[in-house]
Amino acid sequence: MLMEHFNLALVDWSRAQFALTALYHWLFVPLTLGTSFILAIMETIYVKTGKDIWKRITKFWMTLFAINFAIGVATGIILEFEFGTNWSNYSWFVGDIFGAPLAIEGIMAFFMESTFFAVMFFGWNKVSKGFHLTSTWLVAIGSNLSALWILVANAWMQNPVGMHFNPETARNEMVNFWAILFSSTAVNKFLHTISSAYVMSAIFVLGVSAWYLLKKRNQALAKRSMIVASTFGLIMSVFMVITGDESAREVYKVQPMKFASMEGLYYGQSNAPLVAIGVFDRTPSPDNPKTKEWAAKIEIPNLLSYMATMNPHTFIPGIHDLVHGNDAHGIISYYDRIKMGKLAIAALKEFQLAKKAANDSAASTALKTFETNYKYFGYGYYNDPHKLIPDVPLVFYSFHTMVGLGMLFVLIFLLTLIYGVRGKLPKKRWMLYIALWAIPFAYLAQETGWMVAEFGRQPWVVQDYMPTLSAVSNINQTSVMITFFLFGVVFTVLLIAEIKIMLKQIKQLKDGGQK
Amino acid sequence: MFENLSYLALQQYWWAIIALLGGILVFMLFVQGGQTLLYTLGKTDTEVKMLVNSLGRKWDLTFTSLVVFGGAAFASFPLFYATSFGGAYWVWMIILFAFILQAVSYEYRTKANNWLGTKTYDTFLFINGLIATVFLGTAVATFFTGSLFSVNAMHHSFWQSPYRGLELALNFGRYATYVNLSLGLAVFFLARILASLYFMNNIDDETLNERARKQVLKNAIPFLVFFLFFLINILVMKGFNYNPVTKVVNLEAFKYLHNLLAMPVVLILLLLGVVMVLWGIYRAVFVTEKCGKKAIWFAGAGTILTVFSLLLTAGYNHTAFYPSIFDLQSSLTIQNASSSKYTLIAMSYVSLLIPFVVAYIWYAWSQMNKTPITKKEMEEDSHAY
Numbered sequence: 052m053l054m055e056h057f058n059l060a061l062v063d064w065s066r067a068q069f070a071l072t073a074l075y076h077w078l079f080v081p082l083t084l085g086t087s088f089i090l091a092i093m094e095t096i097y098v099k100t101g102k103d104i105w106k107r108i109t110k111f112w113m114t115l116f117a118i119n120f121a122i123g124v125a126t127g128i129i130l131e132f133e134f135g136t137n138w139s140n141y142s143w144f145v146g147d148i149f150g151a152p153l154a155i156e157g158i159m160a161f162f163m164e165s166t167f168f169a170v171m172f173f174g175w176n177k178v179s180k181g182f183h184l185t186s187t188w189l190v191a192i193g194s195n196l197s198a199l200w201i202l203v204a205n206a207w208m209q210n211p212v213g214m215h216f217n218p219e220t221a222r223n224e225m226v227n228f229w230a231i232l233f234s235s236t237a238v239n240k241f242l243h244t245i246s247s248a249y250v251m252s253a254i255f256v257l258g259v260s261a262w263y264l265l266k267k268r269n270q271a272l273a274k275r276s277m278i279v280a281s282t283f284g285l286i287m288s289v290f291m292v293i294t295g296d297e298s299a300r301e302v303y304k305v306q307p308m309k310f311a312s313m314e315g316l317y318y319g320q321s322n323a324p325l326v327a328i329g330v331f332d333r334t335p336s337p338d339n340p341k342t343k344e345w346a347a348k349i350e351i352p353n354l355l356s357y358m359a360t361m362n363p364h365t366f367i368p369g370i371h372d373l374v375h376g377n378d379a380h381g382i383i384s385y386y387d388r389i390k391m392g393k394l395a396i397a398a399l400k401e402f403q404l405a406k407k408a409a410n411d412s413a414a415s416t417a418l419k420t421f422e423t424n425y426k427y428f429g430y431g432y433y434n435d436p437h438k439l440i441p442d443v444p445l446v447f448y449s450f451h452t453m454v455g456l457g458m459l460f461v462l463i464f465l466l467t468l469i470y471g472v473r474g475k476l477p478k479k480r481w482m483l484y485i486a487l488w489a490i491p492f493a494y495l496a497q498e499t500g501w502m503v504a505e506f507g508r509q510p511w512v513v514q515d516y517m518p519t520l521s522a523v524s525n526i527n528q529t530s531v532m533i534t535f536f537l538f539g540v541v542f543t544v545l546l547i548a549e550i551k552i553m554l555k556q557i558k559q560l561k562d563g564g565q566k
Numbered sequence: 567m568f569e570n571l572s573y574l575a576l577q578q579y580w581w582a583i584i585a586l587l588g589g590i591l592v593f594m595l596f597v598q599g600g601q602t603l604l605y606t607l608g609k610t611d612t613e614v615k616m617l618v619n620s621l622g623r624k625w626d627l628t629f630t631s632l633v634v635f636g637g638a639a640f641a642s643f644p645l646f647y648a649t650s651f652g653g654a655y656w657v658w659m660i661i662l663f664a665f666i667l668q669a670v671s672y673e674y675r676t677k678a679n680n681w682l683g684t685k686t687y688d689t690f691l692f693i694n695g696l697i698a699t700v701f702l703g704t705a706v707a708t709f710f711t712g713s714l715f716s717v718n719a720m721h722h723s724f725w726q727s728p729y730r731g732l733e734l735a736l737n738f739g740r741y742a743t744y745v746n747l748s749l750g751l752a753v754f755f756l757a758r759i760l761a762s763l764y765f766m767n768n769i770d771d772e773t774l775n776e777r778a779r780k781q782v783l784k785n786a787i788p789f790l791v792f793f794l795f796f797l798i799n800i801l802v803m804k805g806f807n808y809n810p811v812t813k814v815v816n817l818e819a820f821k822y823l824h825n826l827l828a829m830p831v832v833l834i835l836l837l838l839g840v841v842m843v844l845w846g847i848y849r850a851v852f853v854t855e856k857c858g859k860k861a862i863w864f865a866g867a868g869t870i871l872t873v874f875s876l877l878l879t880a881g882y883n884h885t886a887f888y889p890s891i892f893d894l895q896s897s898l899t900i901q902n903a904s905s906s907k908y909t910l911i912a913m914s915y916v917s918l919l920i921p922f923v924v925a926y927i928w929y930a931w932s933q934m935n936k937t938p939i940t941k942k943e944m945e946e947d948s949h950a951y
Contacts, residue, residue, distance in 0.1 A: 110948070110949075113949075114949070117673055117949075118673060118674070118677070120673075121669055121670045121672070121673035121674065122669070122670055124626070124629065124669045125665075125666045125667075125669035125670050126666070128629070128632070128633055128662060128665050128666065128669070129662055129666065131633055131636055131637060132636055132651060132658060132662055134640065134647075134651075135636070135640065135647045135648060135650070135651025135652055135658075136651045136652055136655055136658055136659065137652070138652075139647075139648035139649070139651065139652025139653070139722075139723060140648070140652075140722055142640065142644055142647050142648035142651075142652070143644055143645055143648045143721045143722070143723075146640060146641075146644025146645075146647065146648065146905070147644060147905045147906050147909050148909070149640075150637070150640035150641035150642070150644050150647070150905065150909075151641045151905075151909055151912060151913055151916075153636075153637040153640055153641065154634070154637035154638045154640060154641035154642070154913060154916070155637075155641075155913075155916050156637065157630065157633050157634030157636075157637040157638070158634060158637075158638075158916060158917070158919055158920065158923065159916070159919060161630045161633055161634065162627070162630055162634070162923045162927065163923075163926075164630075165626035165627055165629070165630045166627065166926065166927050166930050166931075167930065168626060169623045169624075169626065169930075169934065170930050170933070170934060172949055173619075173623055173934070173947070173949060173950075174933070174934055175947075175949075176947075177933065177934055177936065177937060178933045178934065182933060186930070217906070220721070220906075221719070221720045221721055222721065224905075224906040224908065224909065225905075225906060225908050225909045225912065226908060228908075228912045403719055524652035524653075524655070525652070525722060525723070525724050525725075526652065526655055526725075526730070527728070530655055530656065530730060534659050537663065541663065541666060541667075544682075545666075545670050547681060548670070548674060548680055548681040548682055549670070549674075551679045551680070551681050552674060552677045552678070552679055552680050552681075554679070555677070555678045555679035556677070556678075559678065
């Protein structure tokens, strides 16, 4: 089947629905991942010091945690089932590999999270102090374990390893579990995502506390919370920068097209500069190849080559090199990949026909052709290589927003920690305003991070093997449109309710102390 | 250790796990049953609050059971996951919407400035209680009565009804619809019985206990009617057999009855399960108050055993567990819908964690349940829903 045979509107609506649920879900998850550890740290201080103020601090943040947790759970269940409801062809083609981490996530992490969440929340007067503290830690570990497994699953889509295509069942099958779990993409993705989530949580705690200091309310709680958040945030933000840097090299290795799009690099070059800030003019297209791509940009020489390979002189392929190939640098063009992909698809059909006719020699010839070309199987769905380029400006702007904000957060934590330790925070009102206003930007950084990862890999749902358009369920477009709008309305209503409740809880706090 | 098992044995092992998760999920639907009884049992705000908080400490486990059921089905029988979820789109979407509403309702219902008001969130809880029980029960019945889909050589599945699964509950011209709905309603009334028994165990309040006891009897009668209707029907109807060698699917008279007779252990488990549910009900209604407190354990374990053995009947003894009445040969069996041997082995090692999970849930809850919920606690706990 060729691209033209797919119902592209159905693909777009299905993608829109998945993007909607994923982006909503990710509004809540990072706060859960990070705040759970912040709570565990605060409660540990309470148990160690026995000071009542720390118990009140823990309980206050726990209240906000629970409000956020509920809506995170609500949006999360959809994602789990959406692979089946909207991407059923995907679910068969790679379900043998992709299903396992999802199941493990449930067995290993979700039960731990939900069991100990109830103890943490309602057990203050019912269980011993030690068991309660253990429960709080287990909630943090459980929620982060769940992140591990779902990120392993996502990483596998970006860098499919540990598998083998079985032509008899027409699907990919797992051959090495450990290769999937410990693939460098999975490790980087997990570390970078959780550390960024911790940063976002620390910004949240910092910002809310800054508001109390600005209002001169609950100052004891606010000052202590800010110290915990700044310390935790500073350590984690440095870790986030390191893992982000590592991730970039990983993307360069396994998804060069995504890498070129992140940097808006159309024509490859040695000593490639990094575009620090840039504004697109018009992107080149097959009809308009000479169009100038940049309206304005500021570059840092050699840095892109260095970032990708730790060597400032390396040749970095641009979008044009990937599409048209580059013999000097051993890059096979998308045109050739499409040819090989088509051979693989045709060979698979021949294999199945030969098997049905019990013609073993024809089957083995077809299988050989298939195996030689399977590497580029997914390309065979396309005729025009330009359809294999993601939305470059979107990926570029998302990437640069994420990186810029990430750097800024390191600076914010550093300053709040220094002022906090010296006890000068209440007087530095400008700092408090920055901390407060950093909250929406922390959310923005989170969402743009996922946009880089997910828009950047298009049109692939499984890199090189399965294009998004062949992954959808065989379903009518109207049904998906209806559920898209239903989800949109329900999530928005619940989000408004969540924000109103959260703000009220913050405003009505009275026992946070002043000293 | 799992490497030495045959592919078929692994498939059977995983079907048993799915069946067990199904059993646990139906038992845990007592939360949903309770959500439909909030205003039947609770007459004052405090009473409703006690009921909500009693359920509110368990709802997340039911939710997790559903998610794990989905995840385990995906990992072990991906073709079932792809066919059923992608095919019966509207059935699953409606179930999912009901669960979205539930997830926020406990936490938000009494919070200040919650925008929609307590009554709205309580209505969400009622909707979730009604839909989750009836729809999940109806969906399970289709393991016996079949659905309308086809699967091609590439294993792409195509649902053959424009109503996307809703026809299984709404096509009143087909006899099987009544069988499907009868299980849906049986699960609904069973969930209300289990909820009442749970309240008797978990809440320390005489008035509420007395009302719960009455609810047990009121729901026991419709439950028995619908459940027996379902059970008798599947025992006498034609079932979906497949030839273990040629894999060709055919209709066989009294298939499920034959399965039970061919697997006496499953038959015994089924009978034991049903007897335990009835014993739980009997104890709660007719024996002393102390017996009523423990009734939930009998009825709960009985529910798990009953569902477990019913699902084994649907999938073992070369039976197609997800039959297609549109194209018999598209029917899914534990052999043609499963993951590869490697994945099943890997997942089997993961399944060794399950007893450990059950153990810590047990421990955490025995710590939490030492003191039942009282009016006093509701007034004092700032975190109460």
